[in-house]
Amino acid sequence: MADMNMMGKITFYEDRNFMGRSYECMNDMSDMSSYMSRCHSCRVERGCFMVYNRTNYMGNQYFMRRGEYADYMSMFNWSDCIRSCRMIPMHRGSYRMRIYERENFGGQMHEMMDDCDNIMDRYRMNNCMSCNVMDGHWLMYEQPNYRGRMWYMRPGEYRNFHQMMGGMGGMGGMGNMYECMNDMSDMSSYMSRCHSCRVERGCFMVYDRTNYMGNQYFMRRGEYADYMSMFGWSDSIRSCRMIPMHRGSYRMRIYERENFGGQMHEMMDDCDNIMDRYRMNNCMSCNVMEGNWLMYEQPNYRGRMWYMRPGEYRNFNQMMGGMGGMGGMGNMRFMSMRRIMDSFY
Structure with missing residues (x-):
């Protein structure tokens, strides 16, 4: 942002293509409704601004530099118009920010003095949940390579992004996010x-x-x-x-009937149709001995699916009927099977 002009100036227009009534702004504005009821286009004549689709600098936000925005709602994919804006002052000195893996400056910490297009690649960080901006003005993005929704950070301490963005109600769910790295039952x-x-x-x-x-x-x-x-x-x-990733061999025995009855076939690779390969009309039980598998109700890996990890599955009807609310899945049969391979990861 080093090319910002000292004094910013943005003009808002009621209608698209710079039509209708206009309002000129050179400072922060917490509530545009005091000046105009709607805004569908704008022109930044000098400087840089952050615009928001809620009052009091809340909701989705977008960075605007010098230029014309004849239909910014289509451009930003917004369903609501600008309700507030901040002028971003020019900064001529150094840039310095510390980012933290967890809330309240916990976990990994890295000090940054330049741009970073992917914190996972550079720092092996899965998350950035708090930061301390010491020098300069920064934009933070939800996706690598400066993509997705953005957030303007001016100098200050930001201890908890979840609380901060959750309170902004309108970040499209960004404020209420949960990261999971294990099983989660509820x-x-x-x-x-x-x-x-x-x-x-x-x-x-x-x-x-x-x-x-x-x-x-x-x-x-x-x-x-x-x-x-x-x-x-x-x-x-x-x-x-x-x-979990599995690097060894894959082995599963499928049975025509419950409790390992009827025809049995041992599989070590994918099968897109058990009827064609084994002349089996049904698969009603199985024993997964090695690896993780997906089983499908239709040939060619289509229809509803079921995850099978190593173990004995003696009666699919009882197992799935007991799952309550499977939409009739209790009477389901499996017709194709696929290994969950390393390449999926």
Whole structure:
């Protein structure tokens, strides 16, 4: 931000393309409604500003430098217009900030004097939950490479991002986030709802009921901005299991009937259709001896799935019927199986 002008100036317009009534601002403004009822375009003539879609510098925020923003709502993907703004003063000296892995300056600490496009790559930090800005003005982003939602940090101590952003109500859920690195049997202890998630490392099985019950879905590394639509779920994640990496061989015996009865076949690799390969109409029990597996109700790894870790599974009907609310899954049969391989991680 070293190229900021000393005095900032931004002009807001009621309508898109700089039409309608306008208001010129050269300082912080906590509530735009005192001057205009709506704002759909703006022009930054000098300096840099942070704009917010809530009053009192709350909600989603966006950094604006010199330029024209004829339809910023489409550009920022906002559903509401600017309600407040801060002028960012020019800073000509050095830049210095300490970032911390945990709240209240706990965990790993790293002092920064320049930009960082990915704290995981540079510092092996999974999270940054507090910071102390000592010199200069900074922008912090939720995603690597300066992407995603942003936050303006001026000199000061920021002890708890969760509380700070949670109080901002309108950060699109950013304020109420929970990081998990192990099994979690009941998410309600940490948050009342969950509509998006990001897997940064490893693989997880997520469930729409507590205690690892209900419908389940396999998640590998990636972003799930609206997983309920993606999975066809009507309820959000309520529990999850971390799937440990397995580097050895894979071995599972599948049986045609309950309690290891009927045909038996030993598998050491994926099978996209047990009917085609083994002439089995049903798989009603199994013994997983090595590795972690996914079993699917339809051929070609389609339909609802089930995570199988090493152990004996004597009766799928009883096991799944006892899961309560599986949407008829108690009568489900498995028709294809896949190993959870190293490559998934």
